Amino acid sequence: MAEEKTKLPRHHGRYSEDMVVFKGMLAYMPQVRSMKVRDDDLIIATWIKCETIEVEDIEEMPSPRFLKTHIPLRYLCDDIKNRLKRPKIIYVSRNPKDALTSLYHFDMKGFYVPGVTDDDYSAAPLSHLLQEFYNDDCVFGSYWKHNLEFWNRRNDENVLFIFYEDMIKDHAGQVKKIAAFLDKKLTDEQIQQIVEKTSFLMMRSDTFSNYLHIKEIQSPTATPFQRKGVVGDWKNHFTVAQSEEFDKVYQEKFAGTGLQHIFEI
Numbered sequence: 001m002a003e004e005k006t007k008l009p010r011h012h013g014r015y016s017e018d019m020v021v022f023k024g025m026l027a028y029m030p031q032v033r034s035m036k037v038r039d040d041d042l043i044i045a046t047w048i049k050c051e052t053i054e055v056e057d058i059e060e061m062p063s064p065r066f067l068k069t070h071i072p073l074r075y076l077c078d079d080i081k082n083r084l085k086r087p088k089i090i091y092v093s094r095n096p097k098d099a100l101t102s103l104y105h106f107d108m109k110g111f112y113v114p115g116v117t118d119d120d121y122s123a124a125p126l127s128h129l130l131q132e133f134y135n136d137d138c139v140f141g142s143y144w145k146h147n148l149e150f151w152n153r154r155n156d157e158n159v160l161f162i163f164y165e166d167m168i169k170d171h172a173g174q175v176k177k178i179a180a181f182l183d184k185k186l187t188d189e190q191i192q193q194i195v196e197k198t199s200f201l202m203m204r205s206d207t208f209s210n211y212l213h214i215k216e217i218q219s220p221t222a223t224p225f226q227r228k229g230v231v232g233d234w235k236n237h238f239t240v241a242q243s244e245e246f247d248k249v250y251q252e253k254f255a256g257t258g259l260q261h262i263f264e265i
Contacts (some may be wrong), residue, residue: 009121012139019075019141032071037079040064041087042182045073046094047146048103048139070140073149086158088182091150094164095261096133096143097234097246103138104129104237126237134249144253151259165231165262171195232264 008014013023021029037043040063048070058067069076079085094102104126121128129138136142154161160181167174175194179186186194238246254260 008137009118011118011121016075018136018145019072020137020139022139029075032069033075033077035059035077035079037077037085037087038063038065039086041085042066043080043087043089044068044092045089045150046070046092047143048099072141072146073153074145083156088158088160089150089153090160090162090178090181091154092162092164092167093147093151093259093261095231095234095263096250097238097243097263098164098231099143100126100129100133100138101234101237107139127242130242130246147259148254148257151257163261165265168231169262169265171199231262235264 008020011023012020013026015021015026015029035058042064044067046068058065073081080087080089107129132138133143136145140146150159151161153159160178162174162177172191172195175191175198176186179191234243
C-alpha cells in the first residue's frame with residue numbers, strides 16, 4: 001500500500017524519516033525532547049493536531065502541571081520514554097477513519113495562513129490524505145505506531161488508555177474512570193457538572209476551544225475546529241472501496257495486539 005514519500009505541503013516539515021510535523025514545530029522539537037517532567041504532571045496524549053504552548057513556558061509552570069501532546073512516545077523526553085519520572089498519562093485513542101475525517105477538515109479544509117497554507121493541498125481530495133496516511137506521512141507520523149507505543153504501556157500504573165468512542169457512548173462513566181485514575185473522589189453532582197462542561201456542544205460554543213479568537217488563520221470557508229464530535233462520520237466521506245481497503249490495512253497493523261476500535265454507534 002505504501003509508496004515513496006509524498007510531497008509535503010508548505011506548512012508541513014519532516015522532522016525525521018518517520019515523522020512529519022507542522023513546520024512551526026520544527027524549532028521546538030529539541031526542547032520538547034529535552035524537557036524535564038515531574039511526577040505530579042498530568043499529560044493528555046493523542047495522535048494528531050499541534051499544541052501552541054512553548055516549552056519555556058511549560059518549564060516555568062507551577063505544579064501540578066496539565067500538559068497536552070500529540071508527539072509519539074519515541075520522540076518525547078527521556079523522563080517519559082525511559083520511565084525516569086512517573087507522571088499521570090491519559091492516552092485518548094480514536095478510530096482512524098474518524099480521526100482521518102477530522103484531520104481532513106482540520107488540516108486540508110480548516111485553518112488558513114496567507115502565504116503559508118498550500119492552496120493545492122487544501123483543494124486535494126480525501127484520497128490524497130489517505131495516501132499520506134498509508135505512507136505514514138500525516139502530521140505526527142504513523143497512527144499505528146503512535147497508538148501501539150502507548151497501548152503497550154496501558155498496564156503501567158501511571159498510564160490510562162481510553163477510547164474517544166467510549167466517551168461518546170458513556171461520558172459519565174469515562175469521567176468516573178478518569179477520576180479514579182487521578183485518585184479523585186467526586187460526587188454525582190460534580191460528575192454531572194463535568195459532563196456538561198465537557199460536552200461537545202459546550203466545547204463547540206467556546207471561542208478559545210475553536211481558536212476563533214485568532215481571526216488571521218481562519219479561512220472564510222473553513223470548517224470549525226470542533227466540527228461534529230460524533231462516531232461514524234467517516235461514512236459520509238469514504239467510498240466503499242476506500243473503506244474496504246482501509247479495513248484490510250487496519251486488521252494487518254493491529255493483528256495480535258488486542259487493540260480494536262468502534263467505528264460506528
